[in-house]
Amino acid sequence: MKSTVNQLEVLNRATAMVKKGYDLNQSLNTSAMIELLQLQLMNGCAKFLYLKKDGTIRQAYGTLLEKVVEKNINGFGYSKKYDGLQAYYDVEEQAWRSFRYENLITILN
Numbered sequence: 879m880k881s882t883v884n885q886l887e888v889l890n891r892a893t894a895m896v897k898k899g900y901d902l903n904q905s906l907n908t909s910a911m912i913e914l915l916q917l918q919l920m921n922g923c924a925k926f927l928y929l930k931k932d933g934t935i936r937q938a939y940g941t942l943l944e945k946v947v948e949k950n951i952n953g954f955g956y957s958k959k960y961d962g963l964q965a966y967y968d969v970e971e972q973a974w975r976s977f978r979y980e981n982l983i984t985i986l987n
Contacts (some may be wrong), residue, residue: 888913894962895980905980912964912979915944919966929981937986939974940966950974 888909895905918924919942930936941947946967964977 884913892980898980900980908982911961911982911985915964915982915985918985920944923969925986926950927983927986928977929983930977936977937982938966941969942966976981 888906891912892902892905892909895908896902900908915924915926919940922943923939923941925939927935927937950967962979963976964979964982965974967973968975985987
C-alpha cells in the first residue's frame with residue numbers, strides 16, 4: 879500500500895497545470911491535495927468536492943481500495959492519470975468516476 883507523499887509526482891503534476899495556464903501557488907496546492915486524496919482513496923474511503931464539467935460542484939465519496947478495484951475493473955488498462963484525470967470508484971453510485979486534477983476543490987473529513 880502507498881503510504882507516503884511522492885514529492886516528485888506533486889511537482890510534475892503542478893508543472894503540468896502551470897503549462898495549462900494555472901497559477902503556480904494554486905497548482906502546487908492542488909497537486910499536493912491530489913496526492914493526499916490518492917493516499918486516502920488507496921487506504922480506504924474519502925469524501926471530497928470537485929467542480930464538474932458543467933460547472934456544478936459534486937460531493938463524492940470514493941475509494942481505490944485494492945479489493946474493491948479488483949472486483950470492478952473494466953477498460954483496457956490505460957490509466958486516466960495520463961490524461962490529467964483522477965479516477966475513483968464511487969461508493970454511493972457503485973460506478974467509476976473521474977475528474978480533472980485542477981477541478982479538485984477540497985477533501986472533507
